[in-house]
Amino acid sequence: MKKTTRRKFLQTTALASVAAAPVFASDNNKAKELFVHHVYFYLKNPGNEADRAKLIEGLEVLSKVPEIRMVHIGTPASTNRSVIERGYAVSWLLFFDNLEQEEIYQKHPIHLKFIEDYSHLWEKVIVYDSVGAKRG
Amino acid sequence: MKKTTRRKFLQTTALASVAAAPVFASDNNKAKELFVHHVYFYLKNPGNEADRAKLIEGLEVLSKVPEIRMVHIGTPASTNRSVIERGYAVSWLLFFDNLEQEEIYQKHPIHLKFIEDYSHLWEKVIVYDSVGAKRG
Numbered sequence: 001m002k003k004t005t006r007r008k009f010l011q012t013t014a015l016a017s018v019a020a021a022p023v024f025a026s027d028n029n030k031a032k033e034l035f036v037h038h039v040y041f042y043l044k045n046p047g048n049e050a051d052r053a054k055l056i057e058g059l060e061v062l063s064k065v066p067e068i069r070m071v072h073i074g075t076p077a078s079t080n081r082s083v084i085e086r087g088y089a090v091s092w093l094l095f096f097d098n099l100e101q102e103e104i105y106q107k108h109p110i111h112l113k114f115i116e117d118y119s120h121l122w123e124k125v126i127v128y129d130s131v132g133a134k135r136g
Numbered sequence: 137m138k139k140t141t142r143r144k145f146l147q148t149t150a151l152a153s154v155a156a157a158p159v160f161a162s163d164n165n166k167a168k169e170l171f172v173h174h175v176y177f178y179l180k181n182p183g184n185e186a187d188r189a190k191l192i193e194g195l196e197v198l199s200k201v202p203e204i205r206m207v208h209i210g211t212p213a214s215t216n217r218s219v220i221e222r223g224y225a226v227s228w229l230l231f232f233d234n235l236e237q238e239e240i241y242q243k244h245p246i247h248l249k250f251i252e253d254y255s256h257l258w259e260k261v262i263v264y265d266s267v268g269a270k271r272g
Contacts, residue, residue, distance in 0.1 A: 036210055036229060038174060040264065063271050074172055074266025077235060084263045091266035093172060099213060127220045128176065130210030130227035135199050 034069075035096040037105075038128045040088035043121060051121050052089045058118040059092055065108045070095035088126075099131070170205075171232040172266045173241075176224035180259045187257050188225045194254040195228055201244045206231035224262075235267070 043051050056073060063071040074091035096102040105111055179187050192209060199207040210227035232238040241247055 034208060034210075035213060036208055036227065038229075038264075060271075071271040072170060072172055072266075072268060073271070074170075074268035077171060077265035077267045079235070079238070079265045081263070083261050084265055088264070091172065091264060091268070093174075093266075099215070102215070125219050127217070128174075128224070128227060129213035129215045129220055130208075130229075131213045132208060132210035132227070135196075135207040135209070 032134050033098070033131065034134045035098055035102050036128075036130045036132075037094040037096060037102055038130075039092040040085075040126045041090040041092065041122045042087060042124045042126075043089040044123045046087070046089065046123075055090055055118055055121050058114050059090065062110055062114045065105050065110050067096060067101040067105045067108070068094050069097060069101075089122075102129070168270050169234070169267065170270045171234050171238050172264075172268075173230040173232065173238055174264045174266075175228040176221075176262045177226040177228065177258045178223060178260045178262075179225040179257060182223070182225065182259075191226055191254055191257050194250050195226065198246055198250045201241050201246050203232060203237040203241045203244070204230050205233060205237075225258075238265070 041055060043055070045051050052075070059073050063073070070093075072091070072093040074093065076086040076088065076091075080086065094102075094105075096105065177191060179191070181187050188211070195209050199209070206229075208227070208229040210229065212222045212224065212227075216222065230238075230241075232241065
């Protein structure tokens with residue numbers, strides 16, 4: 001194989017693996033157990049965009065905790081049916097490999113500092129922790 | 137390179153790409169906007185394991201809707217602090233590229249059939265739809 005052809009082949013191989021591989025899986029496409037930690041933050045000043053932006057700024061720092069496998073920071077979508085809860089200001093969704101990794105995150109200095117610096121902003125949080133297989 | 141060495145090299149290359157690639161991203165590590173649809177199902181018969189298993193069976197069929205980018209089917213973790221909601225039976229977490237894709241899912245025949253066949257099992261659902269960037 002010529003050098004350029006070979007490089008191209010490797011690139012293609014690598015991309016193909018990314019496309020075909022389930023997220024985080026290196027175990028031949030088997031469904032992978034994940035710990036999903038989903039927190040919804042309700043602001044003390046609901047609708048205050050400055051407070052929301054400040055909270056998101058804090059979460060961006062918090063997302064550096066190394067045990068976290070995936071982070072999604074969201075705000076309520078425009079969808080609006082009766083079953084949809086829209087009162088929260090920020091959705092904070094994390095994936096961990098397992099419960100133990102989430103426990104390390106809970107006690108991590110970055111997390112403790114986040115609570116210290118930002119908890120004055122929220123009125124309440126609702127947390128859903130769930131475990132199970134990720135598909136597709 | 138010998139054939140076996142070469143195969144090993146390709147495998148290593150492929151695994152490395154999977155590990156390094158952000159989920160679904162093929163856009164040079166830029167944060168990717170995602171629509172997160174998270175549904176929590178509360179059974180009519182809470183704690184009924186047969187009903188929960190049946191619902192999960194239905195969700196596994198539902199997960200075939202092609203617009204879905206990622207599926208996680210979960211049950212409450214063993215974590216148990218005051219802010220953690222644990223009354224639901226099944227967590228159904230989906231990623232979509234955007235709102236439009238989620239709307240297609242809502243109206244998809246597989247989804248309508250799922251509601252028809254399984255909605256007798258649940259007492260209520262709570263839905264959180266959020267949009268924002270996925271990091272890491």
